Amino acid sequence: MNAVAIRGLRKVFGRFVALHEVNLEVPEGVCFGFLGPNGSGKTTTIKIILGLLEPDGGEVYVFGRKAGSYEVRRRIGYLPERIEYHNHVLCVDFLKYVGILNHMKPSKAERTARDILVWVGLEGWEDQPIGTLSAGMKQRLGLAQALMGDPDLIILDEPTSNLDPIGRKEILDKVKELASEGKTIFFSSHILSEVETVSDYVGIIFHGRTIKQGRLHDIKRELIRRKAEKYELVVDKTSEVLSILTEKGVEAHVEGDRIIMFASNPGFLERLIPKVLVDADAQLMRFTPVGDTLQEVFLQLVSEVSLEEGESG
Amino acid sequence: MVEETLVKRVSTVLSQSFYMIVEEIKSIYKTKTFVVFAVLMFLPVQLILVSYATSQYPQLLFEVEKAFFLNGILEEGVIDAFSDAFASAMGILIIRRGFIQASLGATTYYINIPIIAIVTLLTCGLVAAEREKGTLPVYVSKPVYRTQLVLTKFAAFALVSFALTALAYSTVYFTYALTLLGPLGMLFTGLPETISMLLVLIFFTWIFILDIGAITSLFSSIIDRSILAGVTSLIILLLLSILPNMLVIFAGVGIASFTKYFNIPDLINQLIDFYSLGFVEYYQNMWLIIKQTGFFSQIIISRMIDPGTALIIVILLIVIPLISACLITEKREVK
Numbered sequence: 059m060n061a062v063a064i065r066g067l068r069k070v071f072g073r074f075v076a077l078h079e080v081n082l083e084v085p086e087g088v089c090f091g092f093l094g095p096n097g098s099g100k101t102t103t104i105k106i107i108l109g110l111l112e113p114d115g116g117e118v119y120v121f122g123r124k125a126g127s128y129e130v131r132r133r134i135g136y137l138p139e140r141i142e143y144h145n146h147v148l149c150v151d152f153l154k155y156v157g158i159l160n161h162m163k164p165s166k167a168e169r170t171a172r173d174i175l176v177w178v179g180l181e182g183w184e185d186q187p188i189g190t191l192s193a194g195m196k197q198r199l200g201l202a203q204a205l206m207g208d209p210d211l212i213i214l215d216e217p218t219s220n221l222d223p224i225g226r227k228e229i230l231d232k233v234k235e236l237a238s239e240g241k242t243i244f245f246s247s248h249i250l251s252e253v254e255t256v257s258d259y260v261g262i263i264f265h266g267r268t269i270k271q272g273r274l275h276d277i278k279r280e281l282i283r284r285k286a287e288k289y290e291l292v293v294d295k296t297s298e299v300l301s302i303l304t305e306k307g308v309e310a311h312v313e314g315d316r317i318i319m320f321a322s323n324p325g326f327l328e329r330l331i332p333k334v335l336v337d338a339d340a341q342l343m344r345f346t347p348v349g350d351t352l353q354e355v356f357l358q359l360v361s362e363v364s365l366e367e368g369e370s371g
Numbered sequence: 372m373v374e375e376t377l378v379k380r381v382s383t384v385l386s387q388s389f390y391m392i393v394e395e396i397k398s399i400y401k402t403k404t405f406v407v408f409a410v411l412m413f414l415p416v417q418l419i420l421v422s423y424a425t426s427q428y429p430q431l432l433f434e435v436e437k438a439f440f441l442n443g444i445l446e447e448g449v450i451d452a453f454s455d456a457f458a459s460a461m462g463i464l465i466i467r468r469g470f471i472q473a474s475l476g477a478t479t480y481y482i483n484i485p486i487i488a489i490v491t492l493l494t495c496g497l498v499a500a501e502r503e504k505g506t507l508p509v510y511v512s513k514p515v516y517r518t519q520l521v522l523t524k525f526a527a528f529a530l531v532s533f534a535l536t537a538l539a540y541s542t543v544y545f546t547y548a549l550t551l552l553g554p555l556g557m558l559f560t561g562l563p564e565t566i567s568m569l570l571v572l573i574f575f576t577w578i579f580i581l582d583i584g585a586i587t588s589l590f591s592s593i594i595d596r597s598i599l600a601g602v603t604s605l606i607i608l609l610l611l612s613i614l615p616n617m618l619v620i621f622a623g624v625g626i627a628s629f630t631k632y633f634n635i636p637d638l639i640n641q642l643i644d645f646y647s648l649g650f651v652e653y654y655q656n657m658w659l660i661i662k663q664t665g666f667f668s669q670i671i672i673s674r675m676i677d678p679g680t681a682l683i684i685v686i687l688l689i690v691i692p693l694i695s696a697c698l699i700t701e702k703r704e705v706k
Contacts, residue, residue: 108512110705132514141505146401151394158390159513161383203509 059122061086061211061242062107068115069102069266076102078266080116084244084259086210089237091257091274092246099266100246101139104215107244108136120211132161135209137200139216139246145189149175152188153203160207167206174202178232194225201232212236213244218252230256289327291317292344299338306330318348387515388523395527405531408489412539415477419460419546453548454564460547461572464644464656477543478643481576482636487608490532490583495601497524497591498700508705518697521592525693528584529577536577544569571647575685579639582688583608589692592699612636619670627673635688637674638681645678 060083067080077099084090094100105111106118109126118125121133143152150171157167175184178198183191191199197217204212214233218226233256237243247253253260254274261271270277292315293299300317303310308330310319321327335342375383399405458465462476480486498521501507511517548560560566587604594600615630615637631637645653657675661668676684 105508105705108508110508110512112704128514128516131512134512136509136512138505138508141509143504143506144398144500147398151397155391155394155398156509156513158387158394159510159515161387161514164390164393207513 059086060084060119061121062090062244063119063122064103064107064116065118066116067103067106067113067118069099069106069111070114076266077106077113080263080266080268082261082268082271084242084261086242087240088259089233089243089245089257091253091260092244092263093248093250093253093260094246094263095248098263100248100263101215102266103263104136104213104244104246107213108134132207133210135204135207135212137204137212137214137217139219141196141200143188143196143199145187147188148185149180149188149191149199150184152199153206156203156206162207170206171202174205175199177205178202179228194221194228197221197225197229198232201229205236209241211242211244215246216248217245218247218249226252288348289319289321290344290346290348291319291331291342293317293335293338293340293342295338295340299334299340302334302338306334316344384516384519388519388526391515391519391523392527392530395524396531399527399531402493404489404493408493408532409535411485411489412481412535413542414485415480416539416542416546418480419543419550454562454568457544457547457565458568458647461543461568461647462640462643463568463647464653464660465648477540478572478576478640481540482579482639482643484609484612486580487583487612487636488605490580491587491601491605491608494525494528494584494587495591495604496597497521497528497588498696499591499595499597499600502595502705503597511705517700521588521697521700522693525584525588529581532580532584533577536580537573540569540573540576568647571643575639575643575646578685578689579635582635582639582685585689585692585696588696589699592696592703608635615674619673625673627670631674631676632680632684634674635685638676638685641676642678642681642685645681 062082062084064080064082067077068075069077080099080103082092082103092100092103102111106113107120107125109131120130123130150168153171153174154164154167157170158164160167162170172184175181178201180191180195180198180202183195188196188199197220201214201217204214217229217233221229230252233243233245237256237258243256245253245257258274259272260274260277262269290313291299296312296315296317300310300312303317303319308319308321308327310317312318319327331342331345334340455465460476462478462480496503498507501510501520510520544565545560583604586608587601590600590604590607591597594603611633612635615627615634618630619627644656648656657671661671664671
């Protein structure tokens with residue numbers, strides 16, 4: 059069964075269409091990376107999954123039930139993107155309250171709260187007011203509250219934003235640990251490298267539309283195929299190499315000091331280039347496929363969507 | 372997932388609500404606003420001690436002492452004198468020997484702007500602060516009804532303010548007894564006449580605080596910024612308590628027959644006078660006052676409202692805003 063299933067989701071704020079059409083399927087037990095640039099509709103989608111916002115169209119199911127229903131809320135932990143706390147409240151009291159909201163008895167809630175605080179690395183801060191915590195610690199407290207009540211689905215909305223690299227790593231390590239325990243994690247981010255390190259499934263959203271989703275492995279393979287089509291070459295004798303390449307029938311042009319080439323089939327350029335270099339007596343400085351990071355492919359995907367939108371609009 | 376039965380759900384919700392109230396109370400008394408509230412509630416005690424030290428009410432003291440020495444300790448007159456002195460000190464409308472006694476007393480302070488302001492400040496964040504801080508999305512994404520969140524927070528506020536009101540008034544009551552009559556005066560503190568008066572004062576002051584709290588909670592559920600909700604509520608509450616009297620002065624007495632229903636402090640003061648004096652004495656006093664005040668009696672008459680109606684209004688002013696706050700919080704999206 060899918061932990062989250064979204065079909066044709068649409069959301070409008072006044073005249074602004076936040077979500078055009080979002081389709082997502084998050085299988086149970088995976089760490090799902092929900093990717094998209096800022097303002098693409100990640101938080102809106104998450105809030106609809108939680109039942110905080112009402113959708114204007116489409117269907118959202120969590121564990122096979124309507125999103126936001128009482129039964130569903132028992133099984134979800136949530137860390138919002140932006141959360142400040144009441145500074146005078148003690149860490150353990152805040153978690154205890156969240157535990158009570160999760161139908162725990164106060165004594166059990168307090169015990170669990172203390173355990174979880176230790177687990178997220180806030181040992182010794184349990185009885186301190188939240189106001190005394192640093193930003194990174196507050197984020198770990200946020201993660202701790204999302205874990206109260208042992209939820210089956212943990213939704214983390216940009217858990218690493220506003221954190222320094224160390225804080226980021228701490229949170230990501232904890233997320234990895236949770237993922238290895240078999241929890242379903244719904245992790246939103248605009249930073250692709252982060253998603254790559256923790257997620258096995260990803261969905262990409264842009265301008266309120268899901269443009270790609272599936273196993274990270276599959277998407278990457280597709281990306282490798284794409285990137286194999288385009289290469290860049292940097293040599294000392296640019297014009298000579300370019301003329302030899304065009305003679306051999308390779309589609310190539312110069313951009314700055316680089317030669318950009320397009321291969322008709324994979325592996326063709328890798329075999330050709332050494333010969334060309336020998337022929338031109340040129341020195342090789344760089345020869346790489348273009349778009350070798352998820353980032354670049356993501357940008358490419360996004361630009362394709364923008365172009366389509368521009369044409370249709 | 373197994374569907375739970377209705378009985379199970381109800382018992383879960385009730386026990387959960389109880390635990391939520393306990394946690395909420397623990398959280399309230401740590402806030403600075405609550406400390407200011409407590410200080411303001413106990414301020415009259417200090418004022419009594421100061422005014423005793425500077426002998427602001429030798430007349431009252433004289434009356435009581437005279438009755439005390441003339442009639443002996445358990446005579447009716449002493450009790451009456453003390454009860455009158457106490458009522459007068461508390462701000463209850465009393466008449467002695469055909470003359471209105473100054474009705475500036477504890478209620479003049481409690482049923483007034485300082486308490487309106489601090490209670491507004493205390494409750495303006497009920498829902499708005501959770502929205503502001505971003506904790507509301509966390510809370511409402513848990514298995515809890517939003518109505519539960521609003522009602523448990525309000526219940527915690529109600530319990531805390533009841534405890535504070537009862538404690539503050541009792542302290543004022545005993546301080547008066549001590550300062551009016553010296554250590555011997557403490558003998559009178561347990562008398563039914565004065566105790567019932569004390570209970571009436573505590574109850575209606577509490578109702579007054581709840582009115583303010585409920586109305587502010589409503590604004591807190593509509594307006595996202597707690598300070599803005601507080602200021603809006605404060606302005607409206609002050610207008611409600613000042614405007615009717617001003618309208619009567621400028622637009623004529625006739626308008627008071629309409630505006631009197633919204634003047635919360637006035638309603639509460641009338642209720643306190645009525646319930647602490649009883650039907651007969653209250654109307655006797657009113658009649659004497661009307662007879663003595665001449666022109667202003669028109670205003671007094673136009674502002675009078677029958678106690679039953681007044682009671683219903685002050686209760687509805689708690690219930691209606693609170694239900695509205697719950698409904699609005701249930702329906703509003705959490706952005």
